[in-house]
Structure formats: C-alpha cells, structure tokens
Amino acid sequence: DYRRGGYHAVRIGDTFRNGCYVVQSKLGWGHFSTVWLAWDTLRSRYVALKIQKSAQHYTEAAMDEIKILKQIAEGDRDDKKCVVKLLDHFKHSGPNGQHMCMVFEYLGDNLLTLIKYSDYRGVPLHMVKEICQHILVGLDYLHRELSIIHTDLKPENVLLLSMIDPSRDPTKSGASLILPTGKNKVVLETVVSKEIKSSNGDLTRNQKKKIRKKAKKAAQGCVGKEVSEENERDSNINDTEDTNAKPNEILGEERAHRSLVKDETKGDGINNGNQGKERCRRGSHATRKKLLAEADLKCKLVDFGNACWTQYRCPEVILGSKYSTSADLWSFACICFELATGDVLFDPHSGENYDRDEDHLALMMELLGIMPRKIALGGRYSRDFFNRYGDLRHIRRLHFWPLDKVLMEKYNFSEQDAKDMADFLIPILDFAPEKRPTAAQCLNHPWISSGPQLLQLSTTAPKQHGDDGTSKRERKDKDDREAM
Numbered sequence: 017d018y019r020r021g022g023y024h025a026v027r028i029g030d031t032f033r034n035g036c037y038v039v040q041s042k043l044g045w046g047h048f049s050t051v052w053l054a055w056d057t058l059r060s061r062y063v064a065l066k067i068q069k070s071a072q073h074y075t076e077a078a079m080d081e082i083k084i085l086k087q088i089a090e091g092d093r094d095d096k097k098c099v100v101k102l103l104d105h106f107k108h109s110g111p112n113g114q115h116m117c118m119v120f121e122y123l124g125d126n127l128l129t130l131i132k133y134s135d136y137r138g139v140p141l142h143m144v145k146e147i148c149q150h151i152l153v154g155l156d157y158l159h160r161e162l163s164i165i166h167t168d169l170k171p172e173n174v175l176l177l178s179m180i181d182p183s184r185d186p187t188k189s190g191a192s193l194i195l196p197t198g199k200n201k202v203v204l205e206t207v208v209s210k211e212i213k214s215s216n217g218d219l220t221r222n223q224k225k226k227i228r229k230k231a232k233k234a235a236q237g238c239v240g241k242e243v244s245e246e247n248e249r250d251s252n253i254n255d256t257e258d259t260n261a262k263p264n265e266i267l268g269e270e271r272a273h274r275s276l277v278k279d280e281t282k283g284d285g286i287n288n289g290n291q292g293k294e295r296c297r298r299g300s301h302a303t304r305k306k307l308l309a310e311a312d313l314k315c316k317l318v319d320f321g322n323a324c325w326t327q328y329r330c331p332e333v334i335l336g337s338k339y340s341t342s343a344d345l346w347s348f349a350c351i352c353f354e355l356a357t358g359d360v361l362f363d364p365h366s367g368e369n370y371d372r373d374e375d376h377l378a379l380m381m382e383l384l385g386i387m388p389r390k391i392a393l394g395g396r397y398s399r400d401f402f403n404r405y406g407d408l409r410h411i412r413r414l415h416f417w418p419l420d421k422v423l424m425e426k427y428n429f430s431e432q433d434a435k436d437m438a439d440f441l442i443p444i445l446d447f448a449p450e451k452r453p454t455a456a457q458c459l460n461h462p463w464i465s466s467g468p469q470l471l472q473l474s475t476t477a478p479k480q481h482g483d484d485g486t487s488k489r490e491r492k493d494k495d496d497r498e499a500m
C-alpha cells in the first residue's frame with residue numbers, strides 16, 4: 017500500500033506543516049491511514065498525526081471526516097462527550113501523492129489492546145460497564161445532538177485516555193524527544209555519552225553495548241534510521257520495527273482465528289510466536305497486568321472516516337436495508353460482549369457453499385433466534401441470503417445457543433452476571449432496528465447506571481426505556497457448525 021495513491025512512507029524525525037510537527041513513533045494504522053505520535057513544536061505537546069492515503073477517494077473521505085470532526089468539536093467545548101478532538105488539518109505532498117493530514121489530541125491504546133492485555137479472558141465487569149458508559153455518552157451525543165451515525169464502531173476505534181503504555185508514552189518513559197531527521201543521531205549520542213560519563217570508570221565492550229541498548233530503549237525503539245544502522249552491527253538489538261510495516265497485522269491474524277466455539281487453549285496463548293513478538297513491543301505481562309489494574313478507563317471514540325464494516329455490522333447493513341443511528345447500538349453491544357469475554361461476538365467465515373455474510377446472519381440467528389421474515393426479506397441483498405420463506409439459502413441447520421447460556425457455559429459467568437448482562441444486551445441486539453434502545457436509554461439501564469460513576473459525564477436526562485423482553489429460546493446442541 018506504500019505506492020501512488022496509498023500510504024505516505026514516514027520516517028521517525030520527519031516533519032510536517034513546515035516543521036510544526038515532528039514524528040516520534042507509530043501509533044497505529046487503519047485501512048485509510050497511518051497514525052503517528054508527533055511533537056507539536058509550536059504548542060509543546062504531543063499530538064496524533066493521521067496521514068490519509070492519497071488517492072482521490074481517500075482524500076474525499078478525509079474531507080468528510082474533517083467536516084464531521086469540526087462539528088463534533090464545536091458542540092463539545094467542555095470536552096465531556098467522549099469523542100476525540102481534531103486540533104488541526106492540512107495537506108502534505110509526498111512521492112505517493114497529496115495526503116490529507118489530521119492532527120488529534122494524543123490518546124492511549126485502543127480497546128482491542130485492552131482485550132489483549134487480558135489475554136483474551138475479558139476485562140472485569142465493573143470496567144466493562146464504565147467503558148460502555150463512555151461509549152454510550154459518545155453515541156448519545158452523536159446521535160441526538162448531531163444526527164451523526166458513526167458506522168464503524170469497533171474496539172480499534174475506541175481509545176483509552178489513561179492507559180498509555182509507558183514504553184510507548186514518551187512523557188512517562190523518559191525518552192528523549194526525537195528531533196527532525198538527521199538530528200536523531202545527536203539525541204541518542206547524548207543519552208549514551210551521559211550514561212558512560214556517569215558510570216565513572218572503564219567500561220567493557222559489553223557494558224557499553226548494554227548502555228547503548230538501554231539508551232535505545234529509552235528512545236523507545238523509535239529512533240531514526242541513521243541511528244539504528246549505526247548500532248546494528250554492534251548491539252544486535254531487534255527493536256527497530258519497520259516503521260512502515262502495518263504494526264497491527266499481528267492482531268489481525270489472531271482475530272481471524274477466534275470463533276464463538278469454545279476454545280480450549282484460551283488464556284494460555286502467550287507462547288505463540290506472534291504474541292511473543294507483541295509482548296516484546298508492549299512490555300511484560302506484569303506491566304500489562306498493572307496497567308489493567310490501574311486503568312481508570314476513560315475512553316473516547318475515534319475514526320469518523322466511515323471505514324470498512326466487519327464483525328460489528330448489524331443485520332440491516334448486511335441485508336442492504338435502511339439503517340440509522342441504531343446501527344451503532346448493535347456494534348456497541350458486540351464491543352461490550354468482547355470486552356467482557358475477550359472474544360468477538362460474531363466471527364463469521366465462508367464455507368464451501370456459503371459466504372461470510374450468510375454465515376454472519378446464521379451466527380446472529382443462533383444467538384438471537386430466527387430473524388422475522390419481514391426483516392430477512394426487506395433488504396436490497398436479502399435474496400442473496402434468504403429464500404422466499406425467509407430461510408437461509410445454504411446454511412440449513414442452525415444450532416441455537418442463547419446469550420445467557422453462552423456466557424455461563426463458555427465463559428463461566430455466574431448465573432446472575434450472565435442474566436444481568438444478557439438482559440442489557442439482548443434488546444440492543446434486536447433484529448428490528450427501531451426496537452433497539454437508544455444510547456440515552458442504555459445509559460439509564462440498571463446494568464450501566466448502577467455501575468461505578470467516577471466521572472461527571474455530560475448527558476441530558478434520558479427517558480427510561482421499556483422492557484423489550486426477550487423470548488426464552490429452546491437450547492439445542494451447541495455443536496460447532498463445522499461439524500455439520
């Protein structure tokens with residue numbers, strides 16, 4: 017993707033907007049962009065610099081995103097609505113074309129990282145509730161005050177404010193500020209010579225090597241290329257990731273292998289190669305645990321670029337029916353489940369004679385019951401998946417396994433916890449979009465409102481929502497569909 021029309025290749029130390037922003041390290045990437053930690057030299061603060069791919073289509077998407085972000089910022093001057101703040105935007109010309117750039121306040125890790133920190137076991141329920149509350153405040157603001165649908169709600173697009181991994185947070189790791197390319201060398205050498213001086217006495221080659229290694233770590237493995245090349249032969253440290261590789265590819269792979277089916281290896285996964293790598297980059301298990309324990313979990317919604325739809329899509333989008341703000345609520349429920357269990361709620365795969373979307377619809381029905389015929393047949397793409405009776409075309413045998421039972425049997429929830437959470441989530445996962453509670457109504461649900469209220473969040477008193485009720489569904493064998 018680093019070609020004409022694609023991503024802009026960035027090196028640590030590169031500057032943007034006439035030297036205003038100096039790139040420090042890579043924060044993340046999406047299908048539309050790469051995102052970098054940058055130092056704002058005018059205002060002396062860290063910011064997140066999002067550099068969009070350059071093709072026309074991405075530029076247009078970025079312009080729309082900027083329009084929405086401006087509106088979002090205008091209505092949230094007190095910064096209480098749990099949505100990210102756009103600070104600046106500009107165009108940048110590079111070898112691959114002209115890239116729209118957006119500058120945001122610097123936030124912490126995304127929710128997927130939090131789920132990974134829990135070793136995919138799920139985070140404690142009180143935290144889940146608090147995070148949910150923040151997401152709902154953000155959605156309520158977008159939906160009711162601005163009539164904006166996020167449409168791409170997923171764990172990667174919810175960022176934590178407080179849980180910034182110190183190894184990634186220059187303000188906490190004591191790392192030197194990276195200067196524009198070419199000056200990097202000076203930064204590292206200053207750190208090294210300071211260390212050597214303060215060690216008073218002759219140092220062996222090995223000790224010097226260690227100091228270099230430490231200094232490099234302090235610069236959080238994100239020093240410019242000249243520096244890493246200089247030390248490569250000597251220090252043998254494998255800390256210079258290719259900054260232009262997609263860092264989250266590892267996550268993508270792991271996700272693809274999870275499913276709703278019970279996974280016996282769940283939780284002991286640190287020994288797989290990818291996680292090992294991830295672990296080096298992210299710090300020790302103990303650090304992660306500590307972060308998890310200390311996190312106060314304020315979080316914010318990001319990415320208003322209307323990117324791709326994946327496991328968090330609601331049925332009306334798959335079926336090509338009309339959709340509205342309630343589409344975000346469906347995605348919200350999927351995220352809530354994933355936070356609490358560490359597994360995606362729906363993990364569809366194509367089979368020999370059915371595609372991923374048909375599998376996705378089948379998984380929804382296995383969890384939530386048969387989709388009403390009117391809804392199943394109401395979309396532009398309905399007939400690709402359903403016959404005229406409202407039965408799936410290719411997947412004929414469904415294995416029903418309702419949510420409360422899944423929580424108890426697969427995730428060892430207590431009966432009470434499972435019931436409480438299912439009571440909260442099932443109405444949000446209604447096949448009929450208009451029956452789903454709004455974000456404001458969800459905020460008033462006892463599952464959320466009786467949770468910890470650490471923050472004064474900005475919501476206008478929403479109405480209590482009626483009980484949508486969930487019919488009890490018969491439980492059949494919970495076979496893996498692959499075994500059919």
Ligand code: ADP
Pocket residue numbers: 043044045046047048049050051064066100120121122123124125126172173175318319320321323
């Ligand atoms: P895309 O539209 O390409 O998906 P996003 O806006 O979702 O881009 O950003 C991609 C990733 O970059 C996010 O998942 C997150 O990890 C990181 N990121 C985005 N914005 C910020 C921010 N303000 N602070 C820290 N990291 C961020």
Ligand code: MG
Pocket residue numbers: 045046047172173319323
């Ligand atoms: Mg994104």
